[in-house]
Amino acid sequence: MPLFSFLYSLTFTSIYDIINYKRKRKGKTMRELNELEIQKIKEMYERITAQHDLYADENCSCVSHFDDDDWSFQAGASKLVAIPEFADDFVVKIPFYGYSGEERDDDCYCQCKADYIWDVAIGEEKPDPWGDGICDMCDDYKVKTYTCPFEGMPLDAGNYCEAEYLAYQKAKELGVESVLAEVYPLSLGVDDEVWIQQKVEKLGLYFQVSPEQEKSLRDALGDKYITSPFSDSIAISIIENEGLDFFNKFQDFIKDNELNDFHSANYGTNNGRLMFLDYSGYST
Secondary structure (H helix, E strand, C coil), X not given: CCHHHHHHHHXXXXXXXXXXXXXXXXXXXXXXXXXXXXXXXXXXXXXXHHHCCCEEEXXXXXXXXXXXXXXXXXXXXXXXXXXXXXXXXXXXXXXXXXXXXXXXXXXXXXXXXXXXXXXXXXXXXXXXXXXXXXXXXXXXXXXXXXXXXXXXXXXXXXXXHHHHHHHHHHHHHHCCHHHECCEEEEECCCCCEEEEEECCCEECCCCCCCHHHXXXXXXXXXXXHHHCCCCXXXXXXXXXXXXXXXXXXXXXXXXXXXXXXXXXXXXXEECCEEEECCCCCCCC
16 A cells, blocks of 8 residues: 555554444443554455355355465354454454355255255165255256345344444443453544454353362252253352352343353353453344
8 A cells, every 4th residue: 555545544554433432331341453454454354245245145155265374264154353463362253244145946856856866766776966065967956146134133233343342331230340341432534343252362151160169059049040041160160250149140141131142162261260252142
């Protein structure tokens, strides 16, 4: 990029985005991003949106070609996560609009399959044509792509990144946000927005729950043990670090807001304390 263009772009960022960004950051605990970091985020977002329509592919293959010297990427069912190589304390989340995939022409497929099974049954040898997803016996059999917008997102959010932000704000009002990685929106222009989230140091939570620990947990939670959305290891970790009252309050918060999807890829630890990094829930 020519020096003048870079300085002009950075100046525009300073005038528009930085002021708006600092206004939204008031009262937050994470550090403020600097102008160069915000500029890198803008350039990354422009590059990604120029290459991809922001629908989650069924196999998440959309991220394989996005990596460069400044960024690496991961994707889930509802978000693209950009991990900066130039900073170690935050990630950038970009929401998917929905999901995409491929489907076959079932009418043709069923007829082809029936013909194939019949031919084999009468002794005719032929290779199975469906191993590579292409039907050799019917020119009309096509693989069609589709896109489906997300519906029924938690907290009446417009996307799952916003749902996560709204969940964090609600948790903060109740005083149970300490086990959630902080997240906030960053405006990149009139219609474009990404979300900045505190980076979780270590993914997953791995320890074996002993029978004694399980019994103690059952006794402590009573009837709430059966209805808990969390595994024993998550519950024990939160109770050990935050206390039983906190855990009960946090568990009620999760149920009241119909949040879910607390599998091992969605939490980790910071300084040995459990922290959820994806808590927007997911509606199927």
